[in-house]
Amino acid sequence: MNFKLEEAVEVLERTPRTLETWLSGLSEGWLRSNEGEGTWSPVEVVDHLIEGERTNWLPRLAFLLEEGESKPFPPFDRFAHLGRGEQSLTRKLAEFQAARAESLAKLKTLLDPERDLERTGRHPSFGAVKARELLSTWVVHDLTHIAQIVRVMAERYRADVGPWTAFLGILKK
Amino acid sequence: MNFKLEEAVEVLERTPRTLETWLSGLSEGWLRSNEGEGTWSPVEVVDHLIEGERTNWLPRLAFLLEEGESKPFPPFDRFAHLGRGEQSLTRKLAEFQAARAESLAKLKTLLDPERDLERTGRHPSFGAVKARELLSTWVVHDLTHIAQIVRVMAERYRADVGPWTAFLGILKK
Numbered sequence: 001m002n003f004k005l006e007e008a009v010e011v012l013e014r015t016p017r018t019l020e021t022w023l024s025g026l027s028e029g030w031l032r033s034n035e036g037e038g039t040w041s042p043v044e045v046v047d048h049l050i051e052g053e054r055t056n057w058l059p060r061l062a063f064l065l066e067e068g069e070s071k072p073f074p075p076f077d078r079f080a081h082l083g084r085g086e087q088s089l090t091r092k093l094a095e096f097q098a099a100r101a102e103s104l105a106k107l108k109t110l111l112d113p114e115r116d117l118e119r120t121g122r123h124p125s126f127g128a129v130k131a132r133e134l135l136s137t138w139v140v141h142d143l144t145h146i147a148q149i150v151r152v153m154a155e156r157y158r159a160d161v162g163p164w165t166a167f168l169g170i171l172k173k
Numbered sequence: 174m175n176f177k178l179e180e181a182v183e184v185l186e187r188t189p190r191t192l193e194t195w196l197s198g199l200s201e202g203w204l205r206s207n208e209g210e211g212t213w214s215p216v217e218v219v220d221h222l223i224e225g226e227r228t229n230w231l232p233r234l235a236f237l238l239e240e241g242e243s244k245p246f247p248p249f250d251r252f253a254h255l256g257r258g259e260q261s262l263t264r265k266l267a268e269f270q271a272a273r274a275e276s277l278a279k280l281k282t283l284l285d286p287e288r289d290l291e292r293t294g295r296h297p298s299f300g301a302v303k304a305r306e307l308l309s310t311w312v313v314h315d316l317t318h319i320a321q322i323v324r325v326m327a328e329r330y331r332a333d334v335g336p337w338t339a340f341l342g343i344l345k346k
Contacts, residue, residue, distance in 0.1 A: 129337075133334055147323045162302060
């Protein structure tokens with residue numbers, strides 16, 4: 001196992017600023033592009049990350065620490081963000097930044113890493129899961145969605161790169 | 174085709190700052206991790222991106238505009254960066270930022286997008302390639318290596334996420 005709470009927090013606290021540096025001011029062509037019907041644009045990925053702060057990560061951790069395995073985590077809707085309004089990306093990124101900062105502040109008060117990382121809750125599909133597993137998943141979930149944004153953006157130039165497509169792993173289907 | 178020079182430049186100019194926001198101050202555990210023997214760590218990816226500024230992208234474009242298809246691009250060594258010295262990551266990121274800024278300044282003076290995007294050079298393996306294809310590939314190459322860093326970091330927590338591995342596309346082999 002590689003998980004250390006302080007290293008996990010290093011990644012979690014960087015994600016909003018990284019997305020801001022990367023996406024702020026990009027043309028709509030990059031921001032609204034997707035990988036085809038039913039797939040998300042970079043802006044929709046940001047919406048999804050905001051929704052996760054509100055309903056998924058910290059709420060589930062608090063539930064696990066409170067209820068243990070006695071009750072399964074309440075379900076949440078992975079597509080809830082698709083109904084979100086048309087704020088500007090700048091507003092969305094600021095909202096994500098604030099929501100993440102709040103989650104990490106709560107994490108500090110809720111969790112004692114010496115005592116709580118191996119405590120378990122009940123996932124509605126998987127059964128028993130550990131606090132450590134939930135926190136590791138939070139980190140990898142950020143990384144998954146950074147990877148998704150990169151992939152969506154690369155896809156836009158699939159035809160433009162011409163013969164180089166052979167050398168660009170990210171364009172492999 | 175989706176390529177537009179000003180949109181390509183938007184991405185190219187953001188990459189160094191994005192990597193700085195994301196990687197500066199991360200623990201060595203994240204920065205020196207890789208995907209197994211013969212694979213690169215996030216720090217080695219930054220070395221590779223610096224090397225590309227020095228020997229690949231702008232130099233090849235200048236060669237294409239100068240020589241057309243008369244001579245193939247001079248070869249370059251995709252592994253040259255592995256010999257790079259042990260500067261701090263902060264130094265490396267600053268070096269990448271400066272080298273990229275220099276490349277983009279030269280690009281502006283060298284290339285007339287109205288006239289030059291469809292001009293061709295000769296790739297040692299592919300034969301005729303267009304300036305537009307080279308520039309699109311430069312963008313997608315940045316994205317490929319951002320994706321690589323994300324993947325390397327996610328890999329570190331492969332065992333830690335427990336049953337959630339099923340939901341995390343980035344951990345699929």
